[in-house]
Amino acid sequence: MTPDSAEALLTEARELTDARLSARADLLRRFPGGRDGEALAYALGTAGKRVRPALVLASYRAAGGRSPGIAGIAAAVEIVHTYSLVHDDLPCMDDDAQRRGRPTTHVAFDVATATRAGFIMVPVAVEELARGAAELGLDDERLGRMAGLLLEASGIRGMVGGQWLDLEAEGKSLDLSQLVEIHRRKTGALIEAACALGALAAVGQEAMVATLTAYGREIGVAFQIADDLLDATATTEELGKTAGRDATMEKATYVSVLGQDGARREAIRHAQAAGSALMGGGVASDTLLVLAGYIVQRRS
Numbered sequence: 001m002t003p004d005s006a007e008a009l010l011t012e013a014r015e016l017t018d019a020r021l022s023a024r025a026d027l028l029r030r031f032p033g034g035r036d037g038e039a040l041a042y043a044l045g046t047a048g049k050r051v052r053p054a055l056v057l058a059s060y061r062a063a064g065g066r067s068p069g070i071a072g073i074a075a076a077v078e079i080v081h082t083y084s085l086v087h088d089d090l091p092c093m094d095d096d097a098q099r100r101g102r103p104t105t106h107v108a109f110d111v112a113t114a115t116r117a118g119f120i121m122v123p124v125a126v127e128e129l130a131r132g133a134a135e136l137g138l139d140d141e142r143l144g145r146m147a148g149l150l151l152e153a154s155g156i157r158g159m160v161g162g163q164w165l166d167l168e169a170e171g172k173s174l175d176l177s178q179l180v181e182i183h184r185r186k187t188g189a190l191i192e193a194a195c196a197l198g199a200l201a202a203v204g205q206e207a208m209v210a211t212l213t214a215y216g217r218e219i220g221v222a223f224q225i226a227d228d229l230l231d232a233t234a235t236t237e238e239l240g241k242t243a244g245r246d247a248t249m250e251k252a253t254y255v256s257v258l259g260q261d262g263a264r265r266e267a268i269r270h271a272q273a274a275g276s277a278l279m280g281g282g283v284a285s286d287t288l289l290v291l292a293g294y295i296v297q298r299r300s
Helices: 005-032 032-042 053-061 070-088 111-136 140-154 159-168 175-187 190-202 206-233 254-280 286-297
Strands: none
Touching: 005 032, 005 053, 005 070, 005 286, 032 070, 032 111, 053 070, 053 190, 053 206, 053 286, 070 111, 070 140, 070 159, 070 190, 111 140, 111 190, 140 159, 140 190, 140 286, 159 175, 159 190, 175 190, 175 206, 175 254, 190 206, 206 254, 206 286, 254 286
């Protein structure tokens, strides 16, 4: 496969996921409705690369899945990701006014509304997960396992805990092991979960689930390193959000710890480790390998 294949998968993931998000937004405008419903629809309607849904699709297919119902699982992951972005942008967190090329949710509405919208998205994601699981014909036991995995990735042992550690680390000097701990949770947990959920949705063997989870663990770190590099080197127009925020807020990043060249080498190392995890587990997926390359080479 070529880099164009990664773009084709990302396009497919965007189309499938955005259709689900649009339908969900229409429901949310009716219930809870009002300002909260509009804020939820606004946040879900923000354009994105849809890397996490693409990883769900690619992992599902690597594990033998073929049903279009996987779009519901991919959308659930993207809803959780959107919740994290809405809260990350709040004044008490990263205090950013722009996200994906338009005003952040708290700027478009207000802080209280954006805060509520973020919280509401978590059960909305579980509803979408359940809907997707039903379309895939998955039993309640498997749905329960998948919901537990998604919620753990979004909670104190995943994104929330990682964000907490990230805020605590502002203005401090960290070593590489401390930095990895933060970002395996803040960014990596949901990416790892996306790959595991794809395998679980395909009712893959436990060895397959473990292999794709290991791939996701490595690619999650690679993704964060690439983000750190982009924040340091790309423009606001390229990113669709304010560039240079990490340095302004004195955040501990791979660039601040390793420098740009060292961070690039580390991103490549983790991408290669992701490929080695697939090889070691006997999973042949050119798509996942190409996605690994895309993640470390992207420009936005």
